[in-house]
Amino acid sequence: MSGNDAFISIQALSKHFGPVKAVDRIDMTIGGGEFFSLLGASGCGKTTLLRMLAGFETPTAGDIHIDGVSMDEVAPHHRPTNMVFQNYAIFPHLDVRKNIAYGLRVLRLGNAEVDRRVDEMLEVVKLPGFGERRSNELSGGQRQRVALARALIKRPKVLLLDEPLGALDKKLREEMQLELRALQQSLGITFIFVTHDQEEAMTLSDRIAVMADGKVLQTDTPEQLYEAPNSREVGAFIGTMNFLRGRIVALELDPETIVVEAGAAGTFRVAGTGRGRTVGDPVLVGIRPEKLSVSVTQPADGTNAIQGRFAAMSYLGDRSHYFVEVDGLDQRISVASQNDLQHLLAVGQLDFGAEIWLTWAPAGAVILAD
Amino acid sequence: MKSATYIERLNRPLRTYAFLFLAFLYVPVLFLPLFSFNDSLYISFPLKAFTTKWYAQMFADQPMHAALMNSLKVGVATAVFATILGVFGAKAVTRYRIPGRKPVVFTIMLPLVIPGIIMGVALLMLVSRLGIPLSLYTVTLGHVLISVPFAMAILIARFEGFDKSMEEAAADLGDNAWWTFWRVTFPIVFPGILASLLLTFTISFDEFIMAFFLSGTDPTLPIYIWSQLRFPKKLPGVLALGSVILVVSFVVVFASQWLRGRGAARISDESSEP
Numbered sequence: 001m002s003g004n005d006a007f008i009s010i011q012a013l014s015k016h017f018g019p020v021k022a023v024d025r026i027d028m029t030i031g032g033g034e035f036f037s038l039l040g041a042s043g044c045g046k047t048t049l050l051r052m053l054a055g056f057e058t059p060t061a062g063d064i065h066i067d068g069v070s071m072d073e074v075a076p077h078h079r080p081t082n083m084v085f086q087n088y089a090i091f092p093h094l095d096v097r098k099n100i101a102y103g104l105r106v107l108r109l110g111n112a113e114v115d116r117r118v119d120e121m122l123e124v125v126k127l128p129g130f131g132e133r134r135s136n137e138l139s140g141g142q143r144q145r146v147a148l149a150r151a152l153i154k155r156p157k158v159l160l161l162d163e164p165l166g167a168l169d170k171k172l173r174e175e176m177q178l179e180l181r182a183l184q185q186s187l188g189i190t191f192i193f194v195t196h197d198q199e200e201a202m203t204l205s206d207r208i209a210v211m212a213d214g215k216v217l218q219t220d221t222p223e224q225l226y227e228a229p230n231s232r233e234v235g236a237f238i239g240t241m242n243f244l245r246g247r248i249v250a251l252e253l254d255p256e257t258i259v260v261e262a263g264a265a266g267t268f269r270v271a272g273t274g275r276g277r278t279v280g281d282p283v284l285v286g287i288r289p290e291k292l293s294v295s296v297t298q299p300a301d302g303t304n305a306i307q308g309r310f311a312a313m314s315y316l317g318d319r320s321h322y323f324v325e326v327d328g329l330d331q332r333i334s335v336a337s338q339n340d341l342q343h344l345l346a347v348g349q350l351d352f353g354a355e356i357w358l359t360w361a362p363a364g365a366v367i368l369a370d
Numbered sequence: 371m372k373s374a375t376y377i378e379r380l381n382r383p384l385r386t387y388a389f390l391f392l393a394f395l396y397v398p399v400l401f402l403p404l405f406s407f408n409d410s411l412y413i414s415f416p417l418k419a420f421t422t423k424w425y426a427q428m429f430a431d432q433p434m435h436a437a438l439m440n441s442l443k444v445g446v447a448t449a450v451f452a453t454i455l456g457v458f459g460a461k462a463v464t465r466y467r468i469p470g471r472k473p474v475v476f477t478i479m480l481p482l483v484i485p486g487i488i489m490g491v492a493l494l495m496l497v498s499r500l501g502i503p504l505s506l507y508t509v510t511l512g513h514v515l516i517s518v519p520f521a522m523a524i525l526i527a528r529f530e531g532f533d534k535s536m537e538e539a540a541a542d543l544g545d546n547a548w549w550t551f552w553r554v555t556f557p558i559v560f561p562g563i564l565a566s567l568l569l570t571f572t573i574s575f576d577e578f579i580m581a582f583f584l585s586g587t588d589p590t591l592p593i594y595i596w597s598q599l600r601f602p603k604k605l606p607g608v609l610a611l612g613s614v615i616l617v618v619s620f621v622v623v624f625a626s627q628w629l630r631g632r633g634a635a636r637i638s639d640e641s642s643e644p
């Protein structure tokens with residue numbers, strides 16, 4: 001994180017629509033120049049939170065401070081934020097140039113200066129020569145760039161983006177992701193980016209807030225969210241995760257290890273601190289599919305291994321997903337393997353129903369708050 | 371283009387129907403110009419000689435000119451007031467979360483279904499109770515009352531047809547409510563405003579019942595025409611006047627269609643976004 005660590009601070013912010021708690025007591029701090037994403041399923045309150053930041057919705061309770069100033073009484077047209085709308089909201093009665101120049105009226109610049117800035121913005125969003133078109137003469141990706149240029153020309157402190165890439169096809173989307181990230185880094189503007197696509201959030205963000213039902217479940221870097229989710233919901237929302245329910249049977253020091261007994265999945269070791277835990281506590285253990293390896297013979301060391309039956313597989317070229325049934329577990333365990341030579345030689349062609357072993361390192365699993 | 375898909379293929383019964391329908395609509399109207407050039411006081415076949423004297427008579431008819439001016443004044447005033455009220459009403463109804471939106475809209479639309487004669491009598495009673503003398507102002511009042519629902523209907527459709535995030539975007543880019551209205555809302559709803567002006571003007575221009583109850587010594591054109599029908603000698607003059615109005619109406623309607631077409635080409639995709 002660069003610059004001011006609490007450039008935007010949100011305290012106990014709520015928005016209720018009648019009985020619906022669209023945003024429910026959210027606390028959040030966002031640093032200056034940060035690329036911050038709000039990630040969550042449809043209807044979890046992302047747009048509502050963004051609209052409160054922009055000033056279009058009045059909070060039911062709570063505070064928003066931007067750069068140390070309370071936004072409580074500040075109207076949308078006076079906020080240091082600009083928004084890229086989910087549907088772009090390009091003005092249909094104006095051409096691209098006039099759309100981009102729209103926000104310059106309040107600055108009372110001369111015509112020459114306006115033209116210069118618009119040309120510069122057209123350059124930045126790679127649309128030179130498109131100035132005379134109207135919104136119905138633009139493709140989705142071009143509209144998105146116009147919306148971006150129109151917001152950026154105001155040089156806002158904070159840019160709010162509501163699923164700006166949602167309507168684009170995969171290839172264009174990936175291109176625009178790279179461009180957005182490059183733009184954000186060169187301009188140093190704080191981006192708050194709403195998406196329900198976890199891959200997109202992971203690629204772009206410095207930090208991500210995972211939301212559900214109007215609450216924030218976890219705010220962390222993409223890596224931390226993936227490697228150390230704090231709950232089952234987060235683990236399941238970001239990528240895939242296998243869950244094993246068990247009980248602590250021992251706590252070891254040096255290295256710090258928690259020994260878990262998990263019924264059908266046997267007894268295994270999880271790297272992690274035992275601080276705050278006691279033997280006998282129930283725990284939920286999460287293991288990512290790629291942390292598991294498949295073996296056709298029983299591993300020599302008896303711990304951190306589950307025996308199961310090969311039930312299904314999807315082949316994805318460079319890697320494969322295996323689905324393994326384990327007696328006593330109601331959910332299949334999913335395993336991701338690189339299809340490298342080593343793996344192929346070791347595992348070979350598996351028949352459905354074949355007995356196989358799954359093994360993992362103690363550091364490959366995490367204990368989740370449940 | 372010659373490509374005839376199933377839907378585009380010519381359909382004989384439909385064409386016959388369309389022809390009969392148009393004939394039913396327009397043949398009676400066409401008698402107006404026909405007899406206005408006929409050199410006879412009486413409207414009956416066979417036609418006599420061609421003449422333009424009825425037009426000359428009409429143009430010389432001073433009270434008729436006065437009535438026409440009255441109607442134009444009332445029509446323009448009605449169109450402007452009804453459309454302004456319609457713009458604000460439609461904006462309020464479509465943009466703000468007002469409690470009881472449905473009953474409000476219902477109340478505004480009610481004059482559409484109240485018989486004109488009842489509205490006229492009611493207004494006359496009110497106006498005379500308040501001691502307001504009958505004049506073109508009271509006629510305008512009545513016309514505004516019956517025109518507002520039409521203006522609202524047109525403008526609500528226009529306001530609903532464009533995304534309110536356009537207005538939010540304007541606010542986001544630094545415009546207050548006033549500038550947002552002039553720079554975004556107004557240009558986008560402008561074709562609707564134009565349509566509303568034309569329609570409300572037309573409603574006022576040929577309105578009879580309210581004008582009958584509410585006009586004082588200055589008659590509007592329909593009232594004047596009606597009063598002239600009692601004198602058979604004046605009838606051909608009325609026909610001439612009717613023909614002129616007919617031609618002017620056609621020109622206005624075609625002009626407005628042409629304007630709408632241009633407007634639509636310019637603002638064609640404002641509602642194409644989800």
Ligand SMILES: Nc1ncnc2c1ncn2[C@@H]1O[C@H](COP(=O)(O)OP(=O)(O)OP(=O)(O)O)[C@@H](O)[C@H]1O
Pocket residue numbers: 017020021022040041042043044045046047048049196
């Ligand atoms: N104006 C409103 N009136 C009533 N309920 C609303 C309003 N706006 C949002 N909601 C409700 O608040 C909740 C959160 O909505 P919001 O639009 O913030 O979700 P979201 O996370 O942006 O979803 P999506 O990914 O589908 O855009 C939803 O249950 C929604 O139905």
Ligand SMILES: [Mg+2]
Pocket residue numbers: 046047048162
């Ligand atoms: Mg949303």
